Amino acid sequence: MIVLAAHGTRAPAGPLVIEALAARIRAEAGVSVRVAYADVRRPDVTTVLDSVRGHQAVVVPAFLASGYHVRTDIPAQIAASGHPDVVLADAFGPAPELIEAMRDRLEWAGYRSGDAVVLAAAGSSDPRALAEVRVAADALSMQLGTSVRVGYAATARPSVSDAVAYARGRGHRVAIASWLLAPGLFQRRLNDSGAEVVAEPLGVHPGVVDLVLRRYRHALGSLVAA
Structure with a gap:
């Protein structure tokens, strides 16, 4: 399963785009996708991981740069969940x-x-x-x-x-x-x-979907190998 971890925004259009991105990934990969937020909105990563115990989970940070949320908040939220079978994928970055x-x-x-x-x-x-x-x-x-x-x-x-x-x-x-x-x-x-x-934000562009799946598959490989 993929946990797509976004920043969060109070603007109503923001979560709609993240949910649409999750739906597109779900349709393309045939894998369960849950949305979590590192800040501002709920549920956070800890809450989502608590709800999927018993399933392997790959947390994919939907961030364009590896700042504080990616390096500190999301790992801390993963640790707080105590989920035994989870791996953190790389953030999006300038892929x-x-x-x-x-x-x-x-x-x-x-x-x-x-x-x-x-x-x-x-x-x-x-x-x-x-x-x-x-x-x-x-x-x-x-x-x-x-x-x-x-x-x-x-x-x-x-x-x-x-x-x-x-x-x-x-x-x-x-x-x-x-x-x-x-x-x-x-x-x-x-x-x-x-x-x-x-220009509009990157949103649900096919390239964004492709990158999430690439990050997921790479991280999943390390989880299975472990």
Whole structure:
């Protein structure tokens, strides 16, 4: 079974996207998928694992960077469950499937050659997580054949609005690539940044589904081997 562990948001659209992603994974893999949240919403990972004792479980963190929740909160919630047959998969990170998904979303939103591109991420106080965002921006830059600036919706700098203002000051139309998984407060900040083009979050893109299944199968292999 897969426990898909997302961040959580108070925006009603966010959980709908995570549940839709879980349903797509369930349909593609024929495996049970339960949703848990590391923060803000319930149930948390501990509660979900408590409810599936007797079943092997792979917890897949649906996070685009390995910040505090991935390195601390989710492992602590797993430990608190006392579940004897569980393994934690790698977080999403700047995987190739997600770079392709981000590019698709950007192009579907109306990006055209010559636009200045800002990759907008949530932000983190963890320098390792910020380094992963930079890797994603560099990978998108390679795909588009243009430079990609990074802006953050919270915590880190520069802000998305500052990154957009800088690009516009150089005389460009600005397109934002959303390095977010689901809609919520951070996506609203992207929409309010003044950019001419704002891509939707990665959401239930086939590349996201493929990545969850890849993370699951890799982690399941280590669980069976143990």
